[in-house]
Amino acid sequence: MKQAVTLKLRILLAAEEAQLLQETMRQFAVGCQLVSQYLFDHGFVLDQNVLHEALYHRLRADIGLKAQMAQSAIRHVIGNYKTVQTQMKSEPYAFKDRYTGQWTRCPRDLTWLRRPLQYRKPQLKLVRNRDWSWLKDGRLSLNTLAKRLRVTPYLHGFEQYLTPDWQLGTATVLRTGGHYFLHIAAAKEVATVDRTQVKDIVGIDRGLRFVLVSHNRAGQTTFVSGKAIASKRAQYHRTRQELQRKNTKSAKRCLHRLSGRENRWMSDVNHRLSKTLVSEASPKTLFVVENLTGIRQQSRRQAQAQRELHSWSFFELEQALRYKATLAGHTVIAVSAQYTSQRCPKCGRIDKTQRDHKHHTYRCVACGYQSNDDRIAAMNLVTLGQQYLSGSNHPRFTKEVVG
Template sequence: MEQTVNIKVKLNILEPNVGMKFSKTMEQYRLACNYVSEYLFNNNFPLNKNEVQKVIYNTIREKFNLKSQMAISCIRSVIARYKTVKTQMARRPYNYQDQNTGEWYREVRDLTWLHKPISFNRPQVDLQRNRDWSYLSSGQLSINTLDGRVKVDPICRGFNQYLDGTWKFGLAKLLKSSGKWYLHISATKEVTDFDKQAVKHVVGIDRGLRFLVTSYDEQGKTAFFDGQAIMRKRAKYQKLRAILQAKGTKSAKRRLKKLSGRENRWISDVNHCLSKTLVQKYGANTLFVLENLNGVSFERTDLPKALRNQNKSWAFYQLEQFLTYKAHLNNSEVVEVSAKYTSQRCPKCGVIKKDNRNHEKHEYHCDNCGYRSNDDRIGAMNIQLLGTQYISGQEQPKFELATNA
């Protein structure tokens, strides 16, 4: 199978006119994206690239002076964004209660629920490999603009590892962040398909707040990755954000924007380091088993108000994404299992009882067999068991609550 990664390359811009060419190209591309977005919104969301291209391709080229490939990339990018939003809306149906009967109903949402076209506010441009950008033998990057091609030097640690002939470069995105220019390059590599028969380790991973990750393997070994320092730092970000929002000045808003970018980069770095540590710890031929957290809330009412919002918004899905692609590059795999009863089930006797878990003490104590352990560890143990069942042939293993006959 193929595994794709996104390489973030900083560009060394020495001549001011190069930055001006980039800015002009990105702004015209942004305006073209908004034009395509309005067309989709006003024409009942046609998401077939070829059909849309037949109608507005020439208009885009004439109106925004885009190169031929850039015009095609613009249409493709906007349609891809709408498809992503469509998927996200379908996953989050609208729940409402009938005021007369009191019954709850669920309605699946689609793109018609949008009140206005998707807006493209950040200047950027998508570049096609060998058409709009290329890597030269001199080590420079050749990038196409509306005013011709320019050559720039890339600055990226470890970039040479992608030049060994096993990686295939694809689409790249040119953007500017904090006054610096970057090229985000998509690279694809053919990796070996995961073989269940060759599995050496089955690792259950419980994600949470007190411990970002608690892992449990087939040998009965547990590893805790503390999240207390993360929570404290996020609380500081939230406090500073509240102060700036209360001011409401232009300078405060600029500071908020920078603060948001800094926090997002820090969160990504934490998740990168955590996923890398897990992959290196267990090695190749490992099955990492995670809970499916769709619909699961991490809101904690037992915490101070200042800590609640930042706790329930940690990027757990991002951690899963990072762990997945790193696992694939290391001949390993990540699977999701049902989260039902994983924190309520005793891993020794199998009894499922919600009251056995003490949230305040972070302890699970089974009143049936007497087994006692950390509640996050209990979750990881049950998840690991579901992973073992998956290896044995159950495609969707899950725990069921026993019913009395």
């Protein structure tokens, strides 16, 4: 299978070069907005050929994009709409009937959008060997609307991805914190770990009180507290509230900077957590995580807990774990989260009253086994991993089977 990663290289630019690149990024964003508006106005026909026929000459003549950049703008917007389409399908609209009390789920599609996707932030997509390439002296050649630039990248440990077994693809130019970055897509063919080759299983329960709790077949459990992370998130939230109350231009600029800073911090947290899990695992480990799709819609928490739930990037942590595990010779599966916190890992009894949410404990009324409720979930995930190794492609717990 092919494993993809993104190389995030900072590039050094002179003042004139930065100006040329920034102007190209602005015009590319304008072109993307044109394509997005056209899709919104014409029924979301996500077809490259149709959009090329309708918009290519406008992108070239009115916006001033070069030929390859015009094609890249169309592909980029189509990809964004397809991503939104997938997200909307996976998260249908749910409402409760006021008379019957029953919940109804309505599938959603792109017609639910009230306005087209917005492309306000300057950006630029560059095709490998057409718009960007490596030079023999180690510098990068980047295409702009005026001329090609030769810039110096900071590799910072990314040298391992510049070998022949890694295939480099499209690059994205972004500006963050006053610096310019080149995000390069890279892919490598890696050997997959068959379920018959797995040597160990690690169940990983993700949450708010504990960022994650891992448990392996040897009975070893690791807790990673989320207290410090929750405290810092709360600090960011208070700062945002203060700036929103001021509602001045400078406060809005500060809010924008703050948002980017918090997102980068959260990404770094996920990167370090996933790296630690993979580095401490034994060879050929199966990581088992819960499928948390729709958890935000299903939650009935209070306002503060709901905000904390929305601010934690469960999906990003899972994605980081997946690619790191694959490159290290491990594998990851996502299983149903149903009953993982209600089932006794010793006798198999399922009863939601056995879990004490307030004190974060679990006690089985049948066999008397008790432990931390998050640890219970991680232990049950190991059991689901064993079911997977036994041949079940969709392991899950059911009351009828377990009793």
